[in-house]
Amino acid sequence: MKEQKYIIKNQESFELKDIFDCGQCFRWNEEEDKSYTGIWKNNVVNVKKENNEIIFTGICNDGNFEEEIIKYFDLDRNYDEIKNKLSKIDENMKISVEYGKGIRILNQDLWETIISFIISANNNIPRIKGIIERLSKKYGNKIVWNNKEYYTFPTASQLKDVTVEEYRKLGLGFRDKRLYETTQMIINKEVVLDELQKNENTKEVREKLLTLSGVGPKVADCILLFSTLKRFEVFPIDVWVRRVMNDLYIKESDETKVSKAKIEKIAQEKFGDIAGLAQQYLFYWRREA
DNA sequence: GTCCAGGGAATCA
């Protein structure tokens, strides 16, 4: 496989750390030179910022290299417009958007996003990354680049015969059964991912996702936001988002007592059809700053 | 030892 390169002009809405450490993805790792290397579909790519350029280097096994990158990194979208809108809402949003100004929401594979966020339940990011890496190493395909081995995320058919016990050995904990059941449901076409991808009715897609084992409201919203489904109107609520929304807008003494419905209502009123983006800036800001 | 993590499912009122 031949190494390829694609270079674009630097832009404000493209900071490596913001993109890869904002919690949307689990398969990108920082190198010693501060660049990041990751894998999606059958592509292994290193991204580096140098001077006034963003340099993508890697091997592409899924069609045209440039097109793959433009799609995956959402390069056709105008993030400045989105950030301006959010910044105008109030001072909180202005600060959080400024903090995460380099974020882009990746177009991640739907199947991979479903499985990854089932694993994310009541889990922490370093451990989620470890589990996904072990899963890929054991059941995915090996790709060698620069004398290093990378492993593709296993497909549904690659996980078809994996047992609950094998998942348990990989350290999935109580999520083992959920992963098994959801894989079977997709193999058996109880949920057809291609149909979800084509369905423009977000509510219908969400209902379908919720039938999968291990997919509740929060995981469903993450799938809708972070995968190629790309719905910016959803607002995933986890412990961090509950925390930051309570701190900024609700101010209850005990944030765990604030209902999801109340948070969702405020999010819709304030952020409307880009609530998902607002959520991501707020999440990243509160968790890192 | 205790608490916590990008929650969901089962159970009960």
Add this chain to the structure above:
DNA sequence: TGATTCCATGGA
């Protein structure tokens, strides 16, 4: 509908 409780695991 809404509130509790349990669920593995590993790091702080």
